[in-house]
Amino acid sequence: MLYHWTIKFKCIWEEAQLKILIAVLLGLVQGVTEFLPVSSSGHLMLIQQLLGYEAPLFFDIMLHVGSLCAVCAAFWPDIRELFTHPLGRTARLLVVATLPTVVVVALIKLIAGDAPFYGRYLYLGFLCTAVSLFILEKLPAGQKGFEDIGIKDAVVMGLFQGAGTLPGVSRSGITLFGARAASLERESGARFVFLMSIPAILGALVLDLPEVIQAGSIGVGWAEMAAGFIASAVSGYLAIKWLLRIVTSGSLKGFAWYTLCLGLLLLAGRFIWSWGL
Numbered sequence: 419m420l421y422h423w424t425i426k427f428k429c430i431w432e433e434a435q436l437k438i439l440i441a442v443l444l445g446l447v448q449g450v451t452e453f454l455p456v457s458s459s460g461h462l463m464l465i466q467q468l469l470g471y472e473a474p475l476f477f478d479i480m481l482h483v484g485s486l487c488a489v490c491a492a493f494w495p496d497i498r499e500l501f502t503h504p505l506g507r508t509a510r511l512l513v514v515a516t517l518p519t520v521v522v523v524a525l526i527k528l529i530a531g532d533a534p535f536y537g538r539y540l541y542l543g544f545l546c547t548a549v550s551l552f553i554l555e556k557l558p559a560g561q562k563g564f565e566d567i568g569i570k571d572a573v574v575m576g577l578f579q580g581a582g583t584l585p586g587v588s589r590s591g592i593t594l595f596g597a598r599a600a601s602l603e604r605e606s607g608a609r610f611v612f613l614m615s616i617p618a619i620l621g622a623l624v625l626d627l628p629e630v631i632q633a634g635s636i637g638v639g640w641a642e643m644a645a646g647f648i649a650s651a652v653s654g655y656l657a658i659k660w661l662l663r664i665v666t667s668g669s670l671k672g673f674a675w676y677t678l679c680l681g682l683l684l685l686a687g688r689f690i691w692s693w694g695l
Contacts, residue, residue, distance in 0.1 A: 445653065
């Protein structure tokens, strides 16, 4: 009898450890790819397909909350200003940038339905990311500083961010492209792009909450949720710092080649091996 319960406890313990490891892996993927120009949604879909694991919606929300915490920690002076002056210039620009994002998402859903948001054209998203990064590297650096960002610039970046909601299309990559198109200098463009992620992530969370409430269960253990959250927050913070260094003094071509190869692989898989992505 004791031996039976010992084996059962061992199986439960090993299963719990496996779930925590998967949670940490997904948290790392979310944190790193949310801010590096490679598409977090696209990578999360790929990893879950490979693992044969579908993350509960609440767990996915907590991973994004971890990313949100990473942005707040990395740009705390800007966040503090937003709280201190909720109707100030930066806050108004973020609102202006978010509105065209909402419009673009609504238009995509009206024209193509929900299929693009569930990985139906994942290969195309990665290829679009690659092309935008290659072009971004060819565009001359802008001269506008953070204080020079105007309503028109915010609208342009907001439109690009709307396209970045599609799986495979990197939100940070495509919005950095928009910042360069708006003639922003590298550091200021990256700073505003990261701040734009705050209302974008918050908006996605608000839209998902009714579904979580309707489900009546979070569908994930607290240990897994905490592990995924911490992994997402820490890796996200480090990814932001790394990308800021690359944007200001390096090249994004490595990410362009990576997403190009990944997109071509998925394209081949779709038409040769009948993959569903």
